[in-house]
Amino acid sequence: MDIYNYLKKDHQKVADLMEQVIASKDPAERQSLFETIKMELTLHADTEEQTFYKAIEDATRSKQVEEKIEHANHEHDEIREYLEKLSTTPVTDELWLETFGEFKHSVTHHVEEEEGEIFEKAKKYLSSQEAKDLAKEMDALKKQSQVQSKVPADAMG
Ligand SMILES: [Fe+2]
Numbered sequence: 001m002d003i004y005n006y007l008k009k010d011h012q013k014v015a016d017l018m019e020q021v022i023a024s025k026d027p028a029e030r031q032s033l034f035e036t037i038k039m040e041l042t043l044h045a046d047t048e049e050q051t052f053y054k055a056i057e058d059a060t061r062s063k064q065v066e067e068k069i070e071h072a073n074h075e076h077d078e079i080r081e082y083l084e085k086l087s088t089t090p091v092t093d094e095l096w097l098e099t100f101g102e103f104k105h106s107v108t109h110h111v112e113e114e115e116g117e118i119f120e121k122a123k124k125y126l127s128s129q130e131a132k133d134l135a136k137e138m139d140a141l142k143k144q145s146q147v148q149s150k151v152p153a154d155a156m157g
């Protein structure tokens with residue numbers, strides 16, 4: 001698998017989970033689906049920046065490409081802010097679903113741009129071998145971060 005298919009699979013997973021949140025009538029279920037989305041998306045954005053975006057930046061000196069990556073990073077930050085807002089608003093609050101709608105819109109928009117413009121640039125600058133290596137790298141980084149986040153706080157001191 002190359003990085004493009006790897007990322008698409010992640011995007012699809014989150015898109016499905018977001019649809020399930022919208023369809024759900026049960027606040028507890030909604031909450032638990034949201035927790036999964038938050039975990040998946042945070043891990044995705046963090047490791048995507050550290051592998052895929054970084055590789056594109058390293059491979060080019062194009063101002064136009066740099067600006068696209070910068071824009072994508074801003075969208076990641078916007079998504080992180082929505083995740084924070086949704087975490088601190090009770091899931092039963094009217095505002096929650098409204099905010100979730102905005103969040104979903106923001107994620108969908110970002111994914112469209114990423115799978116469109118960013119993939120197009122990446123394919124121009126990264127070899128197919130690099131694209132395969134990046135999928136492995138991102139996957140390894142995710143697994144590493146998951147292990148770290150599972151270590152209880154009191155075991156760290
Ligand atoms: Fe992505």
Ligand SMILES: [Fe+2]
Pocket residue numbers: 045048072076110114
């Ligand atoms: Fe992204």
